[in-house]
Amino acid sequence: MLILYGFDVSNYFNMVKLALAYKELDYKKHTLYPNQSTEFLALSPMGKVPVLETTQGCLCETSVMMEYLDVLHSERPLYPGDDFAKAKIKELVKLCELYIELPARRCYPEVFFGQQVSLETKKEVKRALFKGIEGLARTAKFSPYLAGSEFSAADIMFLYSADMAAIVMQKAFDIDLLALAPGATELMARLKEMPQVQQIAADRKVANVDFQKYIASLS
Numbered sequence: 001m002l003i004l005y006g007f008d009v010s011n012y013f014n015m016v017k018l019a020l021a022y023k024e025l026d027y028k029k030h031t032l033y034p035n036q037s038t039e040f041l042a043l044s045p046m047g048k049v050p051v052l053e054t055t056q057g058c059l060c061e062t063s064v065m066m067e068y069l070d071v072l073h074s075e076r077p078l079y080p081g082d083d084f085a086k087a088k089i090k091e092l093v094k095l096c097e098l099y100i101e102l103p104a105r106r107c108y109p110e111v112f113f114g115q116q117v118s119l120e121t122k123k124e125v126k127r128a129l130f131k132g133i134e135g136l137a138r139t140a141k142f143s144p145y146l147a148g149s150e151f152s153a154a155d156i157m158f159l160y161s162a163d164m165a166a167i168v169m170q171k172a173f174d175i176d177l178l179a180l181a182p183g184a185t186e187l188m189a190r191l192k193e194m195p196q197v198q199q200i201a202a203d204r205k206v207a208n209v210d211f212q213k214y215i216a217s218l219s
């Protein structure tokens with residue numbers, strides 16, 4: 001039995017949850033927050049979530065988990081069979097993670113947790129997000145999915161990266177990030193209509209109550 005460690009508010013955790021739900025795979029959820037305890041570092045070398053426990057051991061890194069799950073269960077593929085097409089999906093996954101999710105994350109403390117982020121950092125994030133979304137617009141198809149006609153792992157990474165980045169751009173800079181990539185707003189809306197995504201959003205809302213208490217307990 002697969003076990004997914006993490007918490008329902010985490011965007012990366014929700015990427016793996018969506019991959020599991022889309023592929024209709026059974027798993028157990030083990031709720032925990034990221035931490036640096038010796039026990040958890042034995043499962044997750046950086047102390048981050050999610051972690052996926054398999055019968056052969058644990059995996060960290062969301063994109064790696066999505067690829068593993070696709071090999072494990074070939075029904076409802078998240079990556080096409082053709083090698084080049086598969087590489088293009090992985091390229092889109094990386095573009096979303098490296099140039100949209102990661103820069104936006106640097107402003108999470110201010111946008112989501114009421115802490116201050118320096119003006120210098122905010123300028124860097126704004127510049128990086130412009131570059132990231134413009135780069136994505138150059139290669140993504142948005143017809144209707146990120147890589148073309150089929151839903152893929154790239155859509156999962158896009159959904160849970162670009163939505164957070166869009167909130168960051170809106171709240172910190174009053175800029176509509178998705179409007180900078182023609183088709184992105186429509187794709188985001190289409191993805192949010194998926195029943196699995198709606199269930200994950202409902203779980204997130206419930207889990208956010210405990211998560212806010214947890215965050216408050218840290219200060």
Ligand SMILES: N[C@@H](CCC(=O)N[C@@H](CS)C(=O)NCC(=O)O)C(=O)O
Nearest residue numbers: 010011012034048049050061062063
């Ligand atoms: N590259 C990792 C990123 C995972 C990540 O950043 N998770 C956050 C929660 S959304 C986390 O564990 N943060 C705690 C930390 O960075 O120490 C992945 O692909 O899974």
